Amino acid sequence: MKNNIIAIIAISFIIVGSLWGIGNLVSQDNTQLSKNEGIIMLMKDNKFNVTNPDITVKINQPLKISIANQDFRKHDFIVDDLNINTGFISSGQDFTTLIASDKVGSFRYYCSIHPGIMEGKIIVTN
Numbered sequence: 001m002k003n004n005i006i007a008i009i010a011i012s013f014i015i016v017g018s019l020w021g022i023g024n025l026v027s028q029d030n031t032q033l034s035k036n037e038g039i040i041m042l043m044k045d046n047k048f049n050v051t052n053p054d055i056t057v058k059i060n061q062p063l064k065i066s067i068a069n070q071d072f073r074k075h076d077f078i079v080d081d082l083n084i085n086t087g088f089i090s091s092g093q094d095f096t097t098l099i100a101s102d103k104v105g106s107f108r109y110y111c112s113i114h115p116g117i118m119e120g121k122i123i124v125t126n
């Protein structure tokens, strides 16, 4: 009796594991870009995502970033060293681009209207 229960549990694990494996194989049929879900930055109350968080990316692996303005004033998102400049994003608008770098390092991102208040770091790692 005890052996039967163990066998049933073992078989259950094998079935669930197989289904999980098949699911992964099927869902791999994606484009490069949709595999890379990317990140969202919300501009609100003169901050990026409340805390101006560091953004970490891997070298030579572009990360999709969508920047959306939920403030009542315009902002922009600039990374001089990585050639990113969204231009002014008005209230309710958004802009999508890629963060891409072929060198490691720490690069400043900022809003040109609110530098110091709206700024943080993009960290590119190996």
Ligand SMILES: [Cu+2]
Residues within 6 Å of the ligand: 046, 074, 075, 076, 111, 112, 113, 114, 118
């Ligand atoms: Cu701003």
